[in-house]
Amino acid sequence: MKRLGPGSVRYYFYHEKKLLLIVTLSGILYNVGMIAAPWFDGQLAQCLYDIFAGSRTAADMYVLCLSYALVILGVQSSRYVKRLYVRKFANNISLSMKDILYQHLVQTPKRDMERADTGALMTKVISDIDTCVEGMRKFTTEIFDTGIVMVTYVVMIAWYDWRLTLCVLVFPPIAYALANSLRRTVAMTAARSKESSGALSGITLDRISNAMTYRVYGEEAVQDQRYEDYLTDYEKKMILANLWENALQPIYKVIAMIGTILVIWSGGHNVLGTGWETWDIAAFSTYLACFIRLATKSSHAAKLFNAIQKAQVSWLRIQPHLRAASTLPRTVPPAAPAYLTVRHLSFTYPGSDVPIFQDLSFSARPGDIIGITGPVASGKSTLGLAFLCENPHGGQILFGTQELGNGHTSPKGIAGYCGHDAELFAGTIEENIRLGKGGDIIPVLNAVCMDQDCASFPDGIRTLIGEGGQRLSGGQQARIALARTLFHPRPLLILDDPFAAIDMATERAIYSHLRRDCKDRIILLISHRLTLFPMLDQIIWLNGDGSSIAATHEELYVSCQAYRKLYDLQHAQGGGSHG
Numbered sequence: 265m266k267r268l269g270p271g272s273v274r275y276y277f278y279h280e281k282k283l284l285l286i287v288t289l290s291g292i293l294y295n296v297g298m299i300a301a302p303w304f305d306g307q308l309a310q311c312l313y314d315i316f317a318g319s320r321t322a323a324d325m326y327v328l329c330l331s332y333a334l335v336i337l338g339v340q341s342s343r344y345v346k347r348l349y350v351r352k353f354a355n356n357i358s359l360s361m362k363d364i365l366y367q368h369l370v371q372t373p374k375r376d377m378e379r380a381d382t383g384a385l386m387t388k389v390i391s392d393i394d395t396c397v398e399g400m401r402k403f404t405t406e407i408f409d410t411g412i413v414m415v416t417y418v419v420m421i422a423w424y425d426w427r428l429t430l431c432v433l434v435f436p437p438i439a440y441a442l443a444n445s446l447r448r449t450v451a452m453t454a455a456r457s458k459e460s461s462g463a464l465s466g467i468t469l470d471r472i473s474n475a476m477t478y479r480v481y482g483e484e485a486v487q488d489q490r491y492e493d494y495l496t497d498y499e500k501k502m503i504l505a506n507l508w509e510n511a512l513q514p515i516y517k518v519i520a521m522i523g524t525i526l527v528i529w530s531g532g533h534n535v536l537g538t539g540w541e542t543w544d545i546a547a548f549s550t551y552l553a554c555f556i557r558l559a560t561k562s563s564h565a566a567k568l569f570n571a572i573q574k575a576q577v578s579w580l581r582i583q584p585h586l587r588a589a590s591t592l593p594r595t596v597p598p599a600a601p602a603y604l605t606v607r608h609l610s611f612t613y614p615g616s617d618v619p620i621f622q623d624l625s626f627s628a629r630p631g632d633i634i635g636i637t638g639p640v641a642s643g644k645s646t647l648g649l650a651f652l653c654e655n656p657h658g659g660q661i662l663f664g665t666q667e668l669g670n671g672h673t674s675p676k677g678i679a680g681y682c683g684h685d686a687e688l689f690a691g692t693i694e695e696n697i698r699l700g701k702g703g704d705i706i707p708v709l710n711a712v713c714m715d716q717d718c719a720s721f722p723d724g725i726r727t728l729i730g731e732g733g734q735r736l737s738g739g740q741q742a743r744i745a746l747a748r749t750l751f752h753p754r755p756l757l758i759l760d761d762p763f764a765a766i767d768m769a770t771e772r773a774i775y776s777h778l779r780r781d782c783k784d785r786i787i788l789l790i791s792h793r794l795t796l797f798p799m800l801d802q803i804i805w806l807n808g809d810g811s812s813i814a815a816t817h818e819e820l821y822v823s824c825q826a827y828r829k830l831y832d833l834q835h836a837q838g839g840g841s842h843g
């Protein structure tokens with residue numbers, strides 16, 4: 265049998281089989297128990313009639329009422345259990361899908377992420393996951409609350425009068441068939457409104473992020489008109505989708521209810537003794553109540569179709585991502601701390617014959633923080649990326665006894681990376697740091713001095729930060745990206761200019777936290793600002809012509825004029841203290 269993967273809906277149902285079993289048992293109990301109410305209603309009416317006729321007493325009524333209350337209590341308890349577990353089931357699926365996507369994001373090569381605008385993609389995909397999971401939840405709920413309960417009602421009323429049942433059951437399927445025939449239209453309008461909503465989000469983002477440019481170049485009026493057009497299109501499509509989804513419900517209901525007239529007419533004959541069966545008042549009352557509930561439920565069947573249809577639209581959009589994610593290995597445990605040895609490292613971009621750096625050798629032990637600096641465009645970021653091994657390099661990078669890369673991807677679980685771009689998506693602070701991983705995020709928020717900022721937000725760590733983290737300052741974005749890197753422990757951390765948007769006091773505080781918390785990690789700290797460099801264990805200076813020097817700050821200060829000049833310049837501006 266073909267193994268189920270995250271690209272298949274059944275995979276998620278299969279993984280939640282224990283919860284589904286509880287849902288099934290409590291669902292059957294609740295829904296079969298649902299016929300108790302109309303049955304007791306009928307018995308109560310009959311008892312009242314009998315009391316007036318003198319054949320029963322008030323004591324019979326008390327017993328009946330008490331039994332009614334107890335049975336309903338039992339039925340409603342199983343309803344509670346069913347609802348609770350359906351919610352748990354939906355939450356687990358949502359978490360599982362999001363986790364798979366987060367892992368995909370984490371393991372996607374950096375160059376692919378840049379190409380695909382991962383942040384925007386994640387925002388859209390996460391909203392689709394929510395719609396899809398809601399559809400799965402409704403489907404699971406309705407299987408019981410509509411499917412099983414309808415079968416139970418049909419059996420019940422057929423038992424009372426099968427001929428009348430055959431006649432009245434013609435109407436709910438008509439309502440059902442009508443709803444089914446309009447499925448495609450409902451789905452189409454839902455898909456169009458989703459598309460339009462996506463386009464509107466895109467243009468809203470563009471309008472906000474480029475507001476200044478449009479204003480400066482006198483493009484505002486044109487852009488406002490463009491925005492208005494998208495907004496109008498969205499409004500029209502949304503109204504249409506809502507109309508198709510909701511406005512037809514009353515019509516389905518009326519069609520399904522037509523049978524009530526037959527029940528009253530033919531059931532009346534049964535009570536009078538001139539119909540197909542002989543009924544008492546209890547039978548009439550129970551039959552009518554069951555039929556009305558059945559007809560109401562059958563109009564829910566249309567709702568169920570709509571929910572499934574909408575979920576399908578979203579599922580088709582997220583499926584390719586989940587399928588792609590399923591080809592990647594799942595969460596990788598961090599490797600053990602080890603020594604880093606770099607031997608004769610060289611790198612040339614594909615298609616170029618000028619090496620960015622060559623013959624670079626150095627080593628580091630757990631707890632070391634190594635600074636990487638040099639003139640503009642000297643290859644600092646390129647050196648950092650060499651440790652992710654996305655392009656072939658010359659020489660050797662050894663972590664313990666394992667060789668990183670050399671044309672292959674690096675062994676997982678060794679290197680963590682915090683790049684120039686914070687790469688934040690439109691979730692909460694917490695979601696951006698966790699990327700689906702459990703645990704306490706407060707220590708890393710403290711480590712990057714973001715705890716006070718979070719405390720000042722009304723929603724704390726649950727604050728929504730907007731696409732690319734646009735609701736935060738540049739410094740806050742950088743610190744959340746750093747917190748994310750620290751939260752996913754790796755024994756080798758590459759931090760590319762993490763303090764560029766952070767003031768010096770905060771930079772120093774974070775540095776001391778890194779020293780305190782990362783005693784078993786090696787940190788490669790790429791920076792233009794040399795404030796911290798006198799405190800670092802080693803500095804790698806890239807000359808910008810392919811050559812480089814690895815030495816301590818003191819040695820470099822003495823031996824490398826360019827480094828000394830840069831350091832003194834920054835120091836004179838209040839940027840550091842030599843020695």
Ligand SMILES: Nc1ncnc2c1ncn2[C@@H]1O[C@H](COP(=O)(O)OP(=O)(O)OP(=O)(O)O)[C@@H](O)[C@H]1O
Nearest residue numbers: 613614616620638639640641642643644645646647
């Ligand atoms: N993907 C690429 N393909 C080809 N050349 C590249 C690529 N990325 C960077 N370069 C070139 O490599 C050189 C080093 O770039 P890199 O970004 O590593 O320097 P940097 O020292 O980090 O720059 P900055 O001082 O701006 O932070 C630059 O000349 C740049 O143009």
